[in-house]
Amino acid sequence: METLKGKKALVTGGNSGIGYAAAKELKAQGAEVIITGRREDAVQKAAADLGVTGIVSDQGKVAAIEDLAAQVAEKFGKLDILFINAGVLGGASIEGAKEEDFDYVMDVNFKGAFFTLSRFIPILNDGASVVFLSSNVASMNAANASIYSSSKAAINSVMKIAAAELAPRKIRVNAISPGPTQTEILNKLGLDDASRKGLDDHMISKTPLRKLGTAEDVAKLVSYFSGDAATFITGAELIIDGGFSL
Incomplete structure (x- = not known):
C-alpha cells in the first residue's frame, strides 16, 4: 500500500545508511523523493540506484542550505516530508577537546540541522511532517561523548x-x-575486522534485545511519522535502541 502517494520528500544525507534506507522506504510508499549529500559521486550513484533525484549540498554550510532550499522550491515546489538526517561522528574528552572538533560536529549536527529546518519552513506545505535524526546518546552520559551527545540534545530541544x-x-x-x-x-x-567485531559484540551485549538495529528499522519510523497514522503526534522523541539506554 502506497501510504505516501502524491507527497514530496527531502532526505538530507540520503546517499548512505539511514538516509538511504529512508529514501528507499519513502519512495516505496509512493512519495517523490529528493536526496542530498556532500559527495557528488555518492549522491548521484545513490539517486540512480534508488530512482530518485539527487542534489549535492553540504549541511555544514548555511549558504549551501539556502541554495538547496531555493533549488527545491524552484524545481519541485513545496514539500510534504522533510527528514533532517545528515550528521557526523566525532568528539573527545572535555579536557582534550579542540575547537575544530567542536565546530566539525556542531556545524553539521546542530547548526546545519537547525538552519535546514529554518530555511525550509517557507516551502513546507501545511500539514507537513518534519523528522530529525537524533540519537539515544542525547539522554545518556558516556565519557568522551560530550560534543556529539550535546549536538543531539540540542536537536531534541529545537524539535x-x-x-x-x-x-x-x-x-x-x-x-x-x-x-x-x-x-x-x-x-x-x-x-x-577483529576490532569491529569486538565493538559489535560489546554493543550487542549491552542491548537487552541482543541485536543491533538496522537502517531499515529507522526508515520505517520515518515513514510512519510522515503518514496519516501519525497526524496527532508532534514534539515526540522515539527511542529505537533495543533497550540499550534502559
Whole structure:
C-alpha cells in the first residue's frame, strides 16, 4: 500500500545508511523523493540506484542550505516530508577537546540541522511532517561523548520548540533516536575486522534485545511519522535502541 502517494520528500544525507534506507522506504510508499549529500559521486550513484533525484549540498554550510532550499522550491515546489538526517561522528574528552572538533560536529549536527529546518519552513506545505535524526546518546552520559551527545540534545530541544511554533500550520515535528545501528558510518571508524567485531559484540551485549538495529528499522519510523497514522503526534522523541539506554 502506497501510504505516501502524491507527497514530496527531502532526505538530507540520503546517499548512505539511514538516509538511504529512508529514501528507499519513502519512495516505496509512493512519495517523490529528493536526496542530498556532500559527495557528488555518492549522491548521484545513490539517486540512480534508488530512482530518485539527487542534489549535492553540504549541511555544514548555511549558504549551501539556502541554495538547496531555493533549488527545491524552484524545481519541485513545496514539500510534504522533510527528514533532517545528515550528521557526523566525532568528539573527545572535555579536557582534550579542540575547537575544530567542536565546530566539525556542531556545524553539521546542530547548526546545519537547525538552519535546514529554518530555511525550509517557507516551502513546507501545511500539514507537513518534519523528522530529525537524533540519537539515544542525547539522554545518556558516556565519557568522551560530550560534543556529539550535546549536538543531539540540542536537536531534541529545537524539535520540541519547532513543534510548538509550527502547530498552527498543522506541521508536525518529531525526532527519532536510534541506538546501536548497523550502518556504513561504523565502517568509517577505521577499525580492523577483529576490532569491529569486538565493538559489535560489546554493543550487542549491552542491548537487552541482543541485536543491533538496522537502517531499515529507522526508515520505517520515518515513514510512519510522515503518514496519516501519525497526524496527532508532534514534539515526540522515539527511542529505537533495543533497550540499550534502559
